[in-house]
Amino acid sequence: MTVVIDVRDLHKRFGRVHALDGLDLQVNEGEIHGFLGPNGAGKSTTIRVLLGILRATSGSALLFGRDPWRDAVSLHREIAYVPGDVTLWPSLTGGETIDLLARMRGGIDQSRREELIERFDLDPAKKARTYSKGNRQKVSLISALSSRARLLLLDEPSSGLDPLMENVFRQCVTEARDRGVTVLLSSHVLAETEALCQRVTIIRAGRTVESGTLESMRHLSRTSIKAELLGDPGDLSRIPGIGDITVDGNVVQAEVDAAGLGELIRVLSDAGVRSLVSQPPTLEELFLRHYRVTDGQRAATRVRT
């Protein structure tokens, strides 16, 4: 499998602020890769380094095996970028902007352009000055999705879209993947991430804290168990990977990771189970665990945008 984006130990400093502090990111060809992290974690900074708009302080970042700072112009023929906060030229219409931007990438697929304008329900004859945030985002998305780019860099692309358009957006991204396009999707919408992404990378304070498939992450996370027992299970804390044990009469609650789950079930059933509730980790819990930042760290990660 070819690695399209290969970032290793990337550092970016703005004055005294470390925006990126040893970030790693690998995106394979043809996948939709979720890029997650709390506000100010460095997602946009990473994407801007990948675009050659910012210069990395140290570490390596390669796109298609090439340096995005040095080969920016030729690389950009392969890339379409949708910024989180889209600003357009007020005096140009949406249609003109779509064409202009696509022409400065690898060119435009005319029939897909018409189709996307239809599906996103955009009036391309209006001046950009009169568009709402959602409509500006649509302009940027249509231009990116109808271009012939091999890689889409999407920075919170659906933040201004209504639920209907969000749905269209998901379909379009999936279709792009089916065409063989690689997508890096930075997002806060967990449902979107879950629906679209095969693999995700979670960063915090400019550093990668977790990367892999959603399945494997779930696996790493703890399942919560609540059981009403007939007898005494004994000392549960000797089971590997268990935590947060509370015993209230004959009701036992605990969190356990995948490795200790079988052992816990065996011990419980030996004691006699009247009822058992098992909850797999939700994505929210997964992310909240990674997102939770102490105040000190928050101050350190404040970056310019």
Place this chain on the structure above:
Amino acid sequence: MTTALASRPQHRRPEPARQSSPLTGTLGLLRLYARRDRVVLPLWVLLLSVPLASVYVASVEKAYPAVAQRSAFAASVLASPAQRALYGNIYNDSLGATALWKAGAFHALIGVAVILTVIRHTRADEETGRTELLDSTAVGRYAGLTAALLLTFGASILTGVIGVGGLLTTELPRAGSLAFGAALAASGLVFAAAAAVAAQLSTGARTARGMAFAALGTAFALRAIGDAGNGVLSWFSPLGWALQVRPYAQERWWVLVLPTATAVVLVAVAYTLRSRRDIGSGLLAERPGAAAASRSLSGPFALAWRLQRGSLLAWTVGLCLYALLAGSVVHGVGDQISGSSLAREIVNRLGGTDALEAAFVAISFSLLGIGAAAQAISASLRLHSEENAARAETLLAGSVGRSRWAASHLAFAVIGTTTALLASGLIAGLAYGIAAGDVGGKLPGTLAAAAVQLPSVWLLAAITLALFGLIPRFTAVAWGVFVAFIAVYFLGTVSGVSQWVLDLTPFAHVPRVPGEAFRPTPLLWLLGIDITLVLAGLAAFRRRDLR
């Protein structure tokens, strides 16, 4: 103004104790604006008031202590249409009239200062969306405009007061000093009010600024050409009124009514316009445009053309109108001074009426060069505003090299100013030639007068680009450099400023063609500096992070 206020429905806030009006929050905003302007505003107030007594009066007192010397000086001014076009007439040979003659340029300079101040706190804030945020708080509809005008009016009046204070410490007659200060403050009021109207008319700060400066430029052109000729046109210009108050030469106090009344009318217009439009929008509704880009709209240069063509046209038309006006009065400027025998003697010494005409052409294009320099800055500053609005990022994420993108806008600063200046040279030359019945003889000299301005005009674009590449946060300082150049250029020679200070401005090195001999060396130096600055700016821009 009052009718506009009254017609506005009163919104009542839930708590009955505090009434709200369209002016609620004005004082809070005034404090905010004063805070944001705490460096620049005091600077221009002091620069436009303190030098009146300490530099102007002091230097003329020293240079021309005797009455005879001053009357010779006054006669030499009267004999030169070019000098009168630049600074206005001298009405007698008193110490006051001669000393503050050159300070006539202050009326235009305060105009520049108040226009920038008003637009900064009205349209520029609205464009960035800051106004919307403020308006969502308990702030009345007119509070922003009122606070901006109060700040600027206050600063103008303060400039006048400090100026008068300084002049009163000299031995000049009190009445004249008071008249000069009042005229200076009144000039500030007129152009602040004009800027307030411009801020309501357009949707962008750039356009608003352009419109206000166009008004100032027109006022200057009418005054310059009026004072060089028979004086009629001067009466159509606020800058003409300021000089017609004639401080130290039987002050004509009634003339002050004209700028004051104009300011009142313009303020009323601004408030009326403000009441009729929505925040963020101008008065003109948007029409739908093309649903797809034409074949030609492809690449950074096409985009730059699309973004810049409107202002390029406006600048060209503006400069050409001034050139037409100037060109049509050149022939015969020398004849206006048949009055005194002393004047005629000076004219002959200067080389006769032909030389006077040539000097007038040279000065006219020197002023056009300053206008074109502003155009050069405005066009190059597009780079800065595109980067600030993150549109540069969108574009550079496409297959566009940084140098190519920077060059796309720089081209308009260079080619645009060249087009505008050569077109105005052509028009002025034709008008002059037709009036003199000698197109073949007058056109080449006039065109040359336009062409020699170009290297110094380009210098301002080069400075802007260098700032943009090297210290992007301070790109807008280019305007400060420009204002400093004009200030030094105008405040020039009489004031006893050292030659090296004068040499700092590029305009001082432009050969006064026609009339004087053409010297290529300074132009080549300027060109060399232009190229160096552009290359340095481009190299730095390619190496730095986008903001």
